[in-house]
Amino acid sequence: MKVHLIMTRYYYISLFFFLMGTSCTYQKNGNDNILIDLETLTKDTIYYSSFVDSLSYISLETGDECLIGEITDVIFTSRYIFILDNHQQTVWAFFPSGQFSHAICRRGEAPDEYIKLVQFEYDSLNEELLLLDGWSKSVLRYTVSGDFISRVTFDIYPGDFKKTTDGYLLSLLGAPDSIAGVYHYDVQANEYVKLVGRSHNLSCGFDWEMVSYDDTIAFMAPPFDNMVYHYKEKGEVYGYLPFQMLPHSEREYEYTASKQDLPDFIRTNYIEGNRWIYATYWCAKYGVRAFLYDKRKQEYALGSLLVNDMDDKGFSYLSSACDDNRFVFGCASDDGSNPELQILYLK
Incomplete structure (x- = not known):
């Protein structure tokens, strides 16, 4: 059971129970670390209205040819909304209105196909979709209509990636401890450089x-x-915000340790825009912690829930789409139709 999915299944709470709390300015230690005590809530609930200016929704067309299994991630472009569906190993393309356009489903073992689609990116400079095949450790380049261009094969198995001007940033944070970390791959030099390692021998997979x-x-x-x-x-890379979550872990973990009964807090989600950071933490003793950080004011709020008090419409999915000072969530339907995208325009 994926812990991060548990974190995003929140229920409706009436505006009647709306209790405004106070944010906390962070404390630093002698090394300028930003200390956050995850055992101490600043408020019971973090409400949308504390950081969201307005909301809008996009209803994704539902049909036999475009039935989404589950939203894994979302990419917005000027022409399309791309939906990554790991469940169906498909990238769905919708017009900005929500009308279905086409699907890219190229699963197989041919040179122009992927075996295990785990993540995707959009190369705006070349107007290409980049699909990460976790099995063949490759990024496959396609046109936005789904025509194959080429593939780049790595020497390591990334779980996530970003396209850079000179290559790729590759995440192996879920790999065994000896190789776990974030790498940069220089395409021209065919060179890998490990930029950041992972603390503890506890795997992660988001x-x-x-x-x-x-x-x-x-x-x-x-x-x-x-x-x-x-x-x-x-x-x-450079350390932009040195968060240090308390209490510190005093245990060592095996790579295969179960996170379901974890006694220490572990992060289960993270998104960041130009002003706001939202992350969730979980441990067996305290359950969920919802963390919201205002980079402009250098203040944070820590609650046990994130709740939409603006129109009471609950969300079921997070996405990594954070451009233009907005977050993009997904709202699952009750009748089997496609999810609705919830656009949070942030303060």
């Missing part, structure tokens, strides 16, 4: 591990470090 917004590539180092890194050109 639908996405890196986000991109407004020409920025960012990620948060798991499982217990929580430093937010931003990517620089020429294969370099």
Whole structure:
């Protein structure tokens, strides 16, 4: 059972129970780390209205030829909305209105096919879709209509990736401890450089591990470090926000340790835009922690739930789409029709 899916299955709460809490300015230690005590809530619930300016919705057309299994991730372009569906190993393309356009489903063992689709990206410069095949450790390049262009094969097995000006940023944060980390692959030099390692021998596996917004590539180092890194050109990253989540883990874990009974807090989700960071944490003792950080004010809120108090419409999925100061969530339907995209325009 994926812990991060548990974190996103929240129920409706009436506006009658709306209780405004206060945000906390972070504390630093002598190393300028931003200390966050996950055992101490600043409020019971984090409400949309504290960081969302307005909402809009896109209803995705439902039909036999475009029935989505589950939204894994979302990419917005000027021409299409692309939906990654790991369940059906398909990329669905919808027009911005929500009308279905076409599907890319090229599963197989041929040179122009993928075996296990795990993540995707959009190359806006070349107007190409990049699909990551986790089985063949390859990125396959397609036109937006689904015509195969070429593939790039790596020497390592990434679980997530981002296209850079000179190559690819590759995440192996779910790999065995000796090779786990974030790498930069220089295409011209055919060279891999490990940029960040992973603390502890506890694996992690998210639908996405890196986000991109407004020409920025960012990620948060798991499982217990929580430093937010931003990517620089020429294969370099720098520690942008040195979050340090308390209490510290005093245990060592095996790579195969069960997260379902984890006594320490582990991050289960992370998204970041130009002002806001939202992440969720979980441990067996305390359950869920919803973490919201305002980069402009350098303040945070920590609650046990994230709830939509603006129109009471609950969400079922998160996505890594964070461009233009917005988050994009998904709302599952009760009648078997396709999910609805919930666009959060942030303050």
